[in-house]
Amino acid sequence: MEPVTDEDVSAFRRFNRYFTRRIGALDDHYLGQDRPLGEARLLFEIGDGVSLRELRGRLALDAGYLSRMAKSLEAQGLVRLTVPPHDTRLRLIELTRAGRVELKEQNRRADALAAGLLTTLTPPQRTELTRALATTQRLLRLAGITIALVDGAAEDARACLDAYAADIDTRFPEGFDKTDLVRPEEVTGDAGAFFVAYEEGRPMACGALRTLEPGVGEIRHVWVHPAARRLGLARRILTELERAAVAHDFTVVRLDTHAVLTEAQAMYRACGYAEIPAYVDHVYASHWFEKRLTGAR
Amino acid sequence: MEPVTDEDVSAFRRFNRYFTRRIGALDDHYLGQDRPLGEARLLFEIGDGVSLRELRGRLALDAGYLSRMAKSLEAQGLVRLTVPPHDTRLRLIELTRAGRVELKEQNRRADALAAGLLTTLTPPQRTELTRALATTQRLLRLAGITIALVDGAAEDARACLDAYAADIDTRFPEGFDKTDLVRPEEVTGDAGAFFVAYEEGRPMACGALRTLEPGVGEIRHVWVHPAARRLGLARRILTELERAAVAHDFTVVRLDTHAVLTEAQAMYRACGYAEIPAYVDHVYASHWFEKRLTGAR
DNA sequence: ATATTTCTTTGACCTTAGTCAAAGGAGTCG
DNA sequence: CGACTCCTTTGACTAAGGTCAAAGAAATAT
Numbered sequence: 001m002e003p004v005t006d007e008d009v010s011a012f013r014r015f016n017r018y019f020t021r022r023i024g025a026l027d028d029h030y031l032g033q034d035r036p037l038g039e040a041r042l043l044f045e046i047g048d049g050v051s052l053r054e055l056r057g058r059l060a061l062d063a064g065y066l067s068r069m070a071k072s073l074e075a076q077g078l079v080r081l082t083v084p085p086h087d088t089r090l091r092l093i094e095l096t097r098a099g100r101v102e103l104k105e106q107n108r109r110a111d112a113l114a115a116g117l118l119t120t121l122t123p124p125q126r127t128e129l130t131r132a133l134a135t136t137q138r139l140l141r142l143a144g145i146t147i148a149l150v151d152g153a154a155e156d157a158r159a160c161l162d163a164y165a166a167d168i169d170t171r172f173p174e175g176f177d178k179t180d181l182v183r184p185e186e187v188t189g190d191a192g193a194f195f196v197a198y199e200e201g202r203p204m205a206c207g208a209l210r211t212l213e214p215g216v217g218e219i220r221h222v223w224v225h226p227a228a229r230r231l232g233l234a235r236r237i238l239t240e241l242e243r244a245a246v247a248h249d250f251t252v253v254r255l256d257t258h259a260v261l262t263e264a265q266a267m268y269r270a271c272g273y274a275e276i277p278a279y280v281d282h283v284y285a286s287h288w289f290e291k292r293l294t295g296a297r
Numbered sequence: 298m299e300p301v302t303d304e305d306v307s308a309f310r311r312f313n314r315y316f317t318r319r320i321g322a323l324d325d326h327y328l329g330q331d332r333p334l335g336e337a338r339l340l341f342e343i344g345d346g347v348s349l350r351e352l353r354g355r356l357a358l359d360a361g362y363l364s365r366m367a368k369s370l371e372a373q374g375l376v377r378l379t380v381p382p383h384d385t386r387l388r389l390i391e392l393t394r395a396g397r398v399e400l401k402e403q404n405r406r407a408d409a410l411a412a413g414l415l416t417t418l419t420p421p422q423r424t425e426l427t428r429a430l431a432t433t434q435r436l437l438r439l440a441g442i443t444i445a446l447v448d449g450a451a452e453d454a455r456a457c458l459d460a461y462a463a464d465i466d467t468r469f470p471e472g473f474d475k476t477d478l479v480r481p482e483e484v485t486g487d488a489g490a491f492f493v494a495y496e497e498g499r500p501m502a503c504g505a506l507r508t509l510e511p512g513v514g515e516i517r518h519v520w521v522h523p524a525a526r527r528l529g530l531a532r533r534i535l536t537e538l539e540r541a542a543v544a545h546d547f548t549v550v551r552l553d554t555h556a557v558l559t560e561a562q563a564m565y566r567a568c569g570y571a572e573i574p575a576y577v578d579h580v581y582a583s584h585w586f587e588k589r590l591t592g593a594r
Numbered sequence: 595a596t597a598t599t600t601c602t603t604t605g606a607c608c609t610t611a612g613t614c615a616a617a618g619g620a621g622t623c624g
Numbered sequence: 625c626g627a628c629t630c631c632t633t634t635g636a637c638t639a640a641g642g643t644c645a646a647a648g649a650a651a652t653a654t
Contacts, residue, residue, distance in 0.1 A: 004412040008423045012411045015430040020321045022437060023313060036610055053631065065612060067633055089620045089631045114309045115301040121440050125529075126305045129436040133312040135429035140319060143418050143426075232422075333640060350601065362642055364603055386601045386650050599652070610641075621630075 049094030152184035160206035164223035186210040193244035207237040217250035256285035346391030449481035457503035461520035490541040504534040514547035553582035
């Protein structure tokens with residue numbers, strides 16, 4: 001991997017300082033207008049009602065601290081705490097009408113602030129800004145996603161495959177039968193590889209490599225969570241799979257795709273895959289691809 | 298002015314939330330590694346020594362709070378507090394050797410963090426990110442600058458004109474004589490207008506409009522602080538001046554520029570100014586421009 | 595020379611943010 | 625049924641962040 005240049009680092013830090021000072025400060029200020037920031041944030045996170053347990057995990061808060069904040073918000077009439085019937089140890093927290101009003105007001109103020117900031121710009125400048133923000137956010141998200149080699153039987157691996165199966169089941173006209181998924185032992189150790197991409201601890205994409213025949217690998221189940229598409233994540237998964245293939249001494253990798261997955265086909269072509277005749281007969285496959293790997297990384 | 302669309306507002310807020318959560322949090326964390334955030338920030342702001350008074354103004358801190366933080370940093374051997382001879386009420390705060398080492402370490406950590414974030418991106422993606430960050434920052438800066446009509450004799454107006462005079466004195470081969478600046482009464486009230494652009498309270502650009510003859514205005518002293526150039530600020534100043542000219546019932550505005558100010562000439566042309574013969578004989582002028590104004594705003 | 599302003603220091607005080615541990619009620623598993 | 629785990633509540637405590645007002649010293653205005 002190429003080292004990061006000093007210019008990129010300093011540009012990033014310059015932006016960072018500028019942004020947190022100019023905007024971040026403002027942001028905190030409006031949020032905690034007349035309420036402690038912690039409570040304001042909590043109010044914001046509740047949404048349509050969650051358990052304290054859930055909130056505690058999501059915001060990484062101390063149980064005691066959260067309990068007290070919840071009580072304080074309840075005393076202010078902004079939330080309601082209830083006991084769910086299925087597990088009376090838990091507490092559900094949900095917004096009252098007053099809480100929703102308060103939240104709406106918070107949002108209104110934040111919107112007004114943002115709008116006020118943008119008014120001095122001309123419409124083309126606003127468009128340019130919006131585009132630059134989208135690019136920045138996309139790339140920062142991508143940068144924050146890490147790809148890990150996991151055991152094919154690992155919980156995260158199975159969760160990804162289940163999501164993948166459910167996803168394509170709706171996209172393939174004939175549906176998809178789960179028994180066609182790779183078995184854990186096919187993608188573990190010497191036999192192959194399984195990669196999971198994590199964003200903030202949550203699995204968001206996967207890809208599998210298995211042995212097709214000696215010296216030939218097969219790539220399967222390259223999948224990206226709908227919320228993480230269009231970031232370039234599939235390409236990164238593919239790169240990892242190819243690297244693993246080289247490490248497994250495969251000289252060729254093959255794969256097949258379904259007729260409806262046109263974006264996938266375009267991506268494989270763009271990544272150096274050439275279409276070949278069917279190398280295996282398969283219900284779901286309509287296009288077959290192959291790529292020769294060079295030993296050099 | 299066009300109203301801001303909801304999409305621009307929500308894109309901005311989405312980015313805002315994402316960025317402050319992802320990056321801002323990290324940022325605070327590294328800064329306050331083993332030191333309270335307030336002190337870490339203070340250390341960062343001292344630079345090459347400033348007075349407590351200056352810091353207090355810049356960071357909007359309570360005098361007592363600041364005094365105590367400064368003492369705490371002094372006790373840790375990171376700063377030195379001295380009394381300036383010219384005003385013994387003040388205290389100067391400056392970094393000791395240990396303070397500079399500490400600051401360098403802080404910076405090193407922050408750089409490493411930024412670099413770590415960028416490593417997963419490919420070089421073209423890094424370039425794309427850096428460019429998007431620069432665009433964002435430029436436009437946010439521009440959005441944060443406000444332009445105000447001020448009295449020609451106001452302190453900020455004179456400060457801008459002094460800076461302008463000093464600036465062009467170095468750029469004109471023959472130097473520049475301050476007596477050629479507009480007099481306050483020429484640009485005040487019915488006679489003309491004077492605009493100052495403020496960025497975070499500091500005057501960063503100016504522009505003057507005076508009466509040349511009945512119905513004809515003259516634009517003079519359009520100047521932008523070197524630190525605020527290439528943002529599109531001069532154009533905004535010019536727009537304000539033209540708006541003021543319409544309000545003064547001028548049907549034409551004229552201006553002259555010096556031969557060396559080629560960027561200025563290009564800007565005037567791009568803004569609809571046509572070159573005309575000399576309308577006044579002037580030591581510094583070599584190009585003369587004119588624009589007819591339509592009554593409609 | 596006197597009054598007023600400016601700047602820092604100090605004491606007193608408050609809220610927010612957060613941690614830790616004990617305790618108790620409720621589920622779960624063998 | 626008993627042991628164990630899970631989840632919340634409560635008490636006790638700490639540090640950080642911040643405000644306010646009084647006081648003292650020095651500079652500036654009148």
